[in-house]
Amino acid sequence: MKAKNMFRFGFLMAAAMTLMFAGCSKDKTTTKDSANTESMQQLTKDENNFENASDQALNDANMILSQGKLKSTESLPCDAITCIGPVINDSITIDITYQGLDCLGTHYRTGHVSIKKKYQENWGQAGATVIIKLDTFRITKLSNGNLITLNGTKHFQNVSGHYLWELDSSVTSIVHREWGTVTATFDNGTSRVWNIARQRTFTAPSSPLRMITDGFGTAEGYTNLATWGINRNGEQFYSSITQSVVHKQLCDMNPCSGIIVHKIPAASKSATITFGYDNDNNLITNFDCPKRYRLYWVIGNKSGTFFLPL
Numbered sequence: 001m002k003a004k005n006m007f008r009f010g011f012l013m014a015a016a017m018t019l020m021f022a023g024c025s026k027d028k029t030t031t032k033d034s035a036n037t038e039s040m041q042q043l044t045k046d047e048n049n050f051e052n053a054s055d056q057a058l059n060d061a062n063m064i065l066s067q068g069k070l071k072s073t074e075s076l077p078c079d080a081i082t083c084i085g086p087v088i089n090d091s092i093t094i095d096i097t098y099q100g101l102d103c104l105g106t107h108y109r110t111g112h113v114s115i116k117k118k119y120q121e122n123w124g125q126a127g128a129t130v131i132i133k134l135d136t137f138r139i140t141k142l143s144n145g146n147l148i149t150l151n152g153t154k155h156f157q158n159v160s161g162h163y164l165w166e167l168d169s170s171v172t173s174i175v176h177r178e179w180g181t182v183t184a185t186f187d188n189g190t191s192r193v194w195n196i197a198r199q200r201t202f203t204a205p206s207s208p209l210r211m212i213t214d215g216f217g218t219a220e221g222y223t224n225l226a227t228w229g230i231n232r233n234g235e236q237f238y239s240s241i242t243q244s245v246v247h248k249q250l251c252d253m254n255p256c257s258g259i260i261v262h263k264i265p266a267a268s269k270s271a272t273i274t275f276g277y278d279n280d281n282n283l284i285t286n287f288d289c290p291k292r293y294r295l296y297w298v299i300g301n302k303s304g305t306f307f308l309p310l
Helices: 003-016 038-065
Strands: 080-084 091-101 107-118 128-141 147-158 173-185 191-203 210-215 217-219 222-230 236-248 255-264 269-277 292-299 302-309
Touching: 038 091, 038 107, 038 128, 038 147, 038 173, 038 222, 038 255, 038 269, 038 292, 128 173, 191 217, 210 222
Parallel strands: none
Antiparallel strands: 080 091, 091 107, 107 128, 128 147, 147 173, 173 191, 191 210, 191 222, 210 236, 217 222, 222 236, 236 255, 255 269, 269 292, 292 302
């Protein structure tokens, strides 16, 4: 395994686990009319917290599976106990029990995650699929005390084949997909069921490492869905990625471009998130890194714009 590829893989896993926005305090706001936008801001925040927590489990699974040999003890999750069970009906289960900080020391994690795979199936082969079960997987962000707990089951597929550490001049892109249903319990004790259908494409080395996120779910006539379900206010929502979200290694894997649209049709609400703005609320150019994102909201016949920090 080449040193630079190990660096890319390690950097990606560390950076991906920190993809959470700082908050949703109002900043640089323009509105046509006054309106209560708290539910749309809360949905955006909850979506980010949910994605971050879900990705932590996904990235740990990828790290373990990418070792190639299940008996290896390298690249195991921090402050966690990993146990490999016996072969049952041609399948094997890898159990992860969390009790402590993640490797970056930014989140405290408890609970249990299991990875079920076919014993003879190599994670590096195209189409390899595992089942990830989240059992009271609880994450607290230390900087602000935000807490989310996940329970549910997801499928995780290596669509293209190969391992992330293999990205080089011969393997220039790797595609992963995840789909399933997860119950998210938020910091106010509210629990809601969310559906997931996301694709992540990792590219290198013609340019520094990039991760491109798309949604492939469909429901009730909506397409390109990354998530959909019931928010903490009891409202049905649909979140579509209408323009691929691009994360760049040069920018600490922050989202540098792309558009996500959140819709709550029953309440005539929507929020369009556009990534890639600087501190002056201008679109970034060339190789600049973003500092903010744009939130354009619509509630009935009222609308407005926020520019918020990443």
